[in-house]
Each structure stands twice: as C-alpha cells, then as structure tokens.
Amino acid sequence: MKPWRVLVIDDEQVICNACQLILSEQGCKVEHRLTGTAGLIAIEQGDFDIVLLDLKLPDIDGMEILKSVRKEKPGLGVILMTGYSNISIAVEAMKHGANDYLAKPFSEDELVAAVGHVSVNSAGRK
Amino acid sequence: MTISHTHANANYPASPTILVMEDDLSVAKGLEMVLTEDGYAVDLADTGELALKAFREKRFDLLVADLRLPDIDGMEIVRQVKENKPETEVIVITGYGTPSLAVDAMKIGVHDFIPKPFTEDQIKAAVDEALKESLQKTAKAALKKAETQEEKLIQKREVIQALNRTSDDADFWRDLMENGSMALDDYHLSNEAKAAIASGDLKWINENVGELTQKQLMFIYKRLEREAW
Numbered sequence: 001m002k003p004w005r006v007l008v009i010d011d012e013q014v015i016c017n018a019c020q021l022i023l024s025e026q027g028c029k030v031e032h033r034l035t036g037t038a039g040l041i042a043i044e045q046g047d048f049d050i051v052l053l054d055l056k057l058p059d060i061d062g063m064e065i066l067k068s069v070r071k072e073k074p075g076l077g078v079i080l081m082t083g084y085s086n087i088s089i090a091v092e093a094m095k096h097g098a099n100d101y102l103a104k105p106f107s108e109d110e111l112v113a114a115v116g117h118v119s120v121n122s123a124g125r126k
Numbered sequence: 127m128t129i130s131h132t133h134a135n136a137n138y139p140a141s142p143t144i145l146v147m148e149d150d151l152s153v154a155k156g157l158e159m160v161l162t163e164d165g166y167a168v169d170l171a172d173t174g175e176l177a178l179k180a181f182r183e184k185r186f187d188l189l190v191a192d193l194r195l196p197d198i199d200g201m202e203i204v205r206q207v208k209e210n211k212p213e214t215e216v217i218v219i220t221g222y223g224t225p226s227l228a229v230d231a232m233k234i235g236v237h238d239f240i241p242k243p244f245t246e247d248q249i250k251a252a253v254d255e256a257l258k259e260s261l262q263k264t265a266k267a268a269l270k271k272a273e274t275q276e277e278k279l280i281q282k283r284e285v286i287q288a289l290n291r292t293s294d295d296a297d298f299w300r301d302l303m304e305n306g307s308m309a310l311d312d313y314h315l316s317n318e319a320k321a322a323i324a325s326g327d328l329k330w331i332n333e334n335v336g337e338l339t340q341k342q343l344m345f346i347y348k349r350l351e352r353e354a355w
Contacts, residue, residue, distance in 0.1 A: 095232070101225065
C-alpha cells in the first residue's frame with residue numbers, strides 16, 4: 001500500500017485508535033478528529049489523500065461532510081463507515097461520490113483493502 | 127405520469143428505450159406496463175443470454191437488471207454492458223441485495239440499486255433520474271466535442287495568420303527565426319502549434335492546418351533549410 005495520508009473522522013475514540021494502529025502498520029500517516037466540525041477544518045487545512053468518515057457524528061451528518069468534500073476537494077478519497085448500514089444508505093453514499101463504504105464492525109483486512117483500493121486523484125487535492 | 131418524467135421525455139428526440147432483464151414474468155410484465163404507460167419503449171429479456179443478444183441488436187438508454195437469472199449472474203451482464211456500452215444507464219433490482227452488493231454495483235457504474243419489493247413510484251423516480259442523467263451526459267459530451275472543434279478552427283486560423291505575416295513582415299520573420307516560439311506569444315496557439323511553426327514541422331502543419339500556399343510555407347522551408355545547415 002502507498003503511504004497515504006489518512007484522516008479518520010469518528011466520534012468513537014476506539015475506532016480512531018484502531019484505524020490509526022492498523023493503517024500506520026501499513027505505512028500510512030494517520031490523524032483523527034472526533035467531530036464533523038474538527039474534521040472539516042482538518043480537511044480544509046491539511047493535505048490528506050483519504051478520509052475515513054463515520055456517518056453518524058455528534059454535530060454534522062457524515063453525508064453532508066461527504067457532499068462538501070466532493071464539492072471542495074473532488075480528488076480526495078472518501079470511505080464512509082457506518083454502524084447503521086442498509087442498502088439505501090450505501091447507495092446514497094455512492095451516489096454522492098464515496099469511493100467505498102464500510103459497514104461496522106469491519107475487519108482489519110476489510111479496512112486495509114478499502115484504503116488500498118481507493119484511487120486518489122492528487123490533482124484535486126490541496 | 128410525474129411532471130419531472132414528462133420533462134425528461136420531452137428532451138429525448140424519440141422515446142427512451144429500456145430493456146428489462148428479469149426472469150420473474152409478473153415483475154417483468156408489471157414493469158413493462160408501468161414504463162410503457164409513461165411513454166418508454168420497453169423490451170423484455172428473461173435470461174442473461176437474451177439480454178446480451180438484445181444489446182447486440184439494438185441500442186438501449188437504460189437497462190433495468192435483476193441479478194438472479196436462470197443462466198448468467200446478472201452482475202456479470204451489467205459489467206459487460208457498462209464495459210461495452212458505457213453510455214447505457216443501469217438500475218439493479220434484486221430481492222437478495224446487501225449493502226456490499228449495492229456498493230460493488232455502484233462501483234462498476236450502476237446508477238441505482240433498488241431492493242425488491244419496490245413500489246411503482248420508486249421505480250418511476252429511479253428511471254426518471256437515471257435517464258435525466260443520461261441526457262445530461264450526452265449534452266456535456268456534445269458540448270465538449272463542439273468546443274474542441276471550435277478550438278481547432280481557431281488554431282488553424284491563427285497558424286495561417288502567423289504564416290501569412292512571415293511573408294509580409296520582415297521583422298516578424300527575423301524574430302521568429304531567432305527567438306522561435308516566443309515570437310508567437312500574441313497568437314492564440316497551443317504550445318504544440320507554436321513549436322511546430324518555430325521548428326518548421328511541416329508534417330504537423332499539413333495534418334492540423336491542411337494544404338497551404340507556397341508563400342505561406344516559405345518560412346517553414348527556410349527554417350528547415352537552416353536546420354539542415
């Protein structure tokens with residue numbers, strides 16, 4: 001896997017820590033934020049390749065963050081994560097431009113595969 | 127018929143064509159009735175093989191695809207259709223859907239993924255949306271093609287103007303011979319076109335501008351002569 005710069009946005013510290021541990025082992029540089037607002041600021045100010053985005057955040061709906069990212073940074077890879085998975089959410093996420101979708105709980109292999117498969121268009125990144 | 131549907135249809139030169147790939151006859155006939163009432167031209171295929179045959183024989187704007195078929199995996203048919211006819215929109219309908227299957231389908235370009243059972247309104251809304259997107263894609267592609275053609279025409283005109291000037295303006299001739307592409311900064315030319323003129327690339331000029339007069343080509347010949355020396 002390429003040494004992607006990954007931002008995890010999830011209000012569960014344990015998920016953030018797990019993603020950080022797993023992806024760091026793969027050579028990724030991982031940061032995390034616990035709210036949507038902090039996540040959006042990090043996206044705006046940082047230089048990430050991929051965002052792992054929880055759908056249910058305490059302040060902002062993850063789907064709204066996805067829409068905003070697609071508008072402002074279309075080249076940024078976004079993988080949506082949710083513990084409330086259903087077909088309609090998965091379809092909506094993909095229609096709004098998510099690169100992939102992970103239903104919680106997911107395995108280490110599933111996470112690594114999803115991050116590994118995201119093709120990043122660096123031209124759209126800031 | 128919904129208002130948005132009437133609008134979508136009004137933009138199509140002919141009735142949009144839909145292939146329903148479904149082995150459950152009651153679902154297939156129901157879809158045929160609902161979509162035909164809305165002004166679409168609907169064909170049915172109850173196997174994957176027949177669906178592929180239909181695509182070989184006719185152009186469809188939309189494929190409504192069931193995934194469990196008696197002969198071939200429906201997803202395989204969808205993959206082939208998106209590979210060979212990427213302009214065709216696809217809506218998957220299935221009674222065995224999972225979020226992961228839906229994501230896989232969307233990744234290969236499916237426009238929508240609807241679990242069975244669905245309502246008449248659900249399928250109509252999905253068909254409307256998919257065909258509207260198809261129209262937008264077609265319009266964008268046509269616009270891009272027109273813009274490219276216009277740019278080519280502008281560039282051709284500019285090359286001819288620059289070459290005409292070489293025979294009328296001795297200072298310009300000298301500037302172009304000595305400074306190359308930099309002498310062409312005032313012209314609306316791509317870097318490739320500037321390099322072709324400055325280096326005397328006769329092949330590029332013939333291919334992109336066409337036949338020119340001897341007077342227009344004088345600079346190119348002199349440039350090539352100088353190159354030979």
